Amino acid sequence: MKLLSAQQLRAADQFTIANERIASLDLMERAARGCVNWLNLNFPELGAVAVFCGTGNNGGDGLAIARLLYKQGKKVSCFENKLSEESEDYTANKKRLPIPLNYLNETNFEELLATINPETLIIDALFGSGLNRSVQGFSAKLISKLNQGKNTIISIDIPSGLFAEFNTTHIPKAIIQATYTLTFQRPKLSFLLPEYGAFAGKFHVLDIGLAESFIEEQTSPYNYITAEFVKNKLAPIKTPFVHKGTFGHLLLIAGQEGSMGAAILAAKAALHSGLGKLTLVSPSCGLEILQTCVVEAMVFRSEERRVG
Template sequence: MKILNTQQIRETDQYTIENEPIDSIDLMERASKAFFDAIKRKLKKHNRIKVFCGMGNNGGDGLAVARMLLVSGYDVTVFKLIHTQKASDDFSINEERLNKLRKAKLIHIGNKTEFPEIKAEDIVIDALFGSGLNRPLEGLPAEIVIHINRSGARVIAIDIPSGLFGEENSENIPENIVKADYTFTFQFPKLSFMFPENEIYLGHWQVLDIGLDKSFIEAQDTPYFFLLKEDLRSSYRYRKKFDHKGKYGHALLISGSEGKAGAAVLAAQAALKMGIGLLTVHIPRINYVIQHSAVPEAMVSVDEDEKVFTGIRDISPYSTIAAGPGLGKEAQTANALKLLIQNSTRPLVLDADALNILAENPTWLSFLPAGSILTPHVGEFERLAGKCISGWERLEKARDFAFRFNCYLVLKGAHTAIISPDKKVIFNSTGNPGMATGGTGDVLTGMILGLLTQGYSPQYSAMAGVFLHGLAADIAARKKPLECILAGDLVYLIDKSIKMTFY
């Protein structure tokens, strides 16, 4: 799914109106009906619903939704914020339609003294301002937003919380943005939805299809995408009758150190579950028994050192190599990683301590094999690229980093971003906070290694690995509380995530 900017969304609306063809008021009705259908299950007939409308098209959506709620028997009061001299045409049409209902209650707000009481048990529908906003709210609009936020009421935003910009918000005024509990956005997620600092405004969000022209959307150029399972299916390779293990590659996983054998076990199990042909795990001697006992399907290569990774003599037998989980940062380990990078001719998968070593030796980044996949969480990335004050700044740094070093970045987070050397960004749609526990990153490294070894491209390996990893966590969350999810649960559920996605 593409993520378009606000100007492109406006153009897509207009193209749909002109070429479906459909009148703009009817497109607004269609969008409002989609919103109404989505929120019905969250409402009870006894709820007191207060709809706050600006005088633009977002407010027009609010008027249409209020009408639909009234017709369905809900207790609705509409508040029209007088913040401009002239309303949009579609707002005026919907205002007229609302006023034809005998039960309609439409109250004008022209100054702060006219703000209504909002009780904590009320439901607020935010239809003040939409995605076309290009400057921070101030004056009366800002004051009504602050009034809504202080109420403690449950807030449902139409398309986007009022005051939030669709892209960058670094110069916005945080207190002048509606803090919604739910956001139902039309056709596309907005780029700003992908940044952690905006969660407080969005709450739980969902995309509603309102039937905008698909051919026009397809023709739009954007570097931003939202990953769905449909994006993965066409490139997935199903096994054939005469396939054998040699066809699916031989991977080397360099992982573990004293006290961190679990990282190698988790990554190895994940790689094998992805369908890899052969796997060799290179570990320090101290972890030999643990590794062989926990993962009998994998071969073991033992380091010359008892406790840490100090090197591997011959990497030529391996299709792909991953390094980092539980590796440690000792001097001999860092030197061995440098030699590995310099001697590798195929893309590497690097995570955890491999990234921390690179952060301490940034000149080595230039020697990375083209197409390597780096999987940092936010802290690891900032050690590599510097501190960031916002998700927007972090994303821009990540795009520049991937371009500069000709690598793929898997920037882990709530919407993990897969960033390619051409600066394209694909945000993941799966996963949950239950993944915030030790070992889940090791599982992801193994999953990506497993895909890359089978001959998938670095980009597809990162995309599919991230999506399936998050989906496994979503499956786990159906049976246990988020805080009870373990990394091993994700390994166990890889097969179910593959089945749900591809079969």
């Protein structure tokens, strides 16, 4: 799966809108439905929900999710953190919202947050992937306060405060610590990097129907390998009468006294790749262990200096 930058994903949005002839508001609704479907599948006993929105398109996603959940009979409360001028789609979804909107500010936010009990599911739609500087001021205080609670937090597209790519200049306290992240079309590179990937929690990719033809034309040095990709693209298809020699012969030299576990793991991984034959060369101390744990492999002592 090709990973795209935030800029490339925005371009994919625009290409889809122009070529599919779908309004940006309808594309936002499609994304919101995908999130709600995921919530219903993974939280079938969902009770109260608190949705925190900025005033850009990520906040528009949040308002659409709030409306759809409310129409399903969920107990929904909605909170706005005014960041700048409202985007058109945010304003449109604000007009559609059938419940009151709570406006957060420096003087009331702690009091309003105190009304949310620990069992309430929090949806984070404060900042989206277009963020290009660290969150500061009141918004940073709000994020820090949300992180201090015990609630399950689900971030929409990206945890608020996290950049989509590299985050070397970031302040960790000003990034939402998500339990789950529902990201659109592609994972963000930052989800996969050790320094800040943990902020995304467990991420799930939702297909919102962006034009795959456009995405495949984009250049990127980064790819994300999924189990489905390995199964469908890499694992060879074997018919009943094929010979094992047709699928490759791997020589694996591994192991030392007291550390045979790595050799076993490497051998089992090699067999799972679909190869036909595996030869293991290891010190004599590992012969019995390897022949017991990896019965499919041919095992030779390294002292023999001979491979079958």
